[in-house]
Amino acid sequence: MSDTWRNGLFSHVCGGDCGTCLGAWFCSPCLYGRAVNRYEKFPDTDKDHYDNVACNGPCWLFFGAGVCCGLQWIPLLFKRGEIRDRFGIRGDGCVDCLASFFCAPCALAQVETELKDRATAAQHGGAPPFGGDIKQGYAPPPQGMSYQPGAPTYQHGAPPYHQPGVPVHQ
Template sequence: MGDGHPWSSGFWDCCSPCGTCSLAFCCPCCLHGRTSSRLKDPSMKDDGMCNGGCCLYFSLSWCGLHFIPLMNKRGQIRHNFGLEGSGCGDCMRACCCPCCTLMQHEKELESRAGFLAGNEGYKAPGGMEYGK
């Protein structure tokens, strides 16, 4: 492992929550799309599963190259949050267990959603209150 912070959940911690696990197993392109949306918009105001990320994953999975978008997304997540890992490790995880990789990506972004949503720039302070 390289320098960096640990991931919020372990790589093999991929069986919960059950709904996300089912999505990773049955329709991985949709989970990859949702993770791509969450990375762009942490508040998930527009829960977009069927987007460019989904289409890319789906189209590359037909020729056995599903690991490429997973590897790239993992590197992007690691870079954005200063997480431990390396490009070689990203490739190995994406090739060997895409479901676990998808789950870890989604869980990491879910755990950081509050932090990311709070970084939207200046917010006006609350109004003053006077005592009675």
């Protein structure tokens, strides 16, 4: 495993946007359900598939584990492990456990943001600013750029490619 989390546990103020932050703190079951849905449909980035997910099975699992038993950190712990395994992210279960137990909203926002960023990077071939190496960019012409005197030019009112000083035949 050689990759790292592209989004730190506390970076970008709880996920980088207000919606992720509020979802992580005040409606974490819904955000968890959306993150699981995003993970299962990876690398799909169609917002309609995630914004309209109200209450799915993972949402209810997270809700039940949290409200009934205070164990909402357990499904989050396992999802962090799955994400690390899938993307080759360095870390271990101990760090996942500590993050999920002591700061579940931050860990949940990190998971959601990580999945969004990696899906966007996959859709764009891994090109920055989404991370990864540049796969393709500007390639100069093989012969290089050069100016060739006497190349045809266009003058207003003249037929295309008329050279100055050369009579126009009509």
